[in-house]
Amino acid sequence: MMPSERSQKESLSCYSTELFRRHYPKSQCWIFSRGNPLGYLTTIDYTR
Structure with missing residues (x-):
């Protein structure tokens, strides 16, 4: 995995929330x- 791809996925860690x-x-x-x-x-x- 390329470092750029890893960084991109980490930035999308909660995109689907x-x-x-x-x-x-x-x-x-x-x-x-x-x-x-x-x-x-x-x-x-998230039920606060």
């Missing part, structure tokens, strides 16, 4: 990390 908030009670966000370059889906509770 708003989209998922429209469809699910709990937002889901793609988290990218060096140990997990493909990213993994995590559920974040």
Whole structure:
């Protein structure tokens, strides 16, 4: 993976948050990390 691609994905770590908030009670966000370059889906509770 190119460094530029990694930086781009890290900058998009939560790009899907708003989209998922429209469809699910709990937002889901793609988290990218060096140990997990493909990213993994995590559920974040926004019911404050």
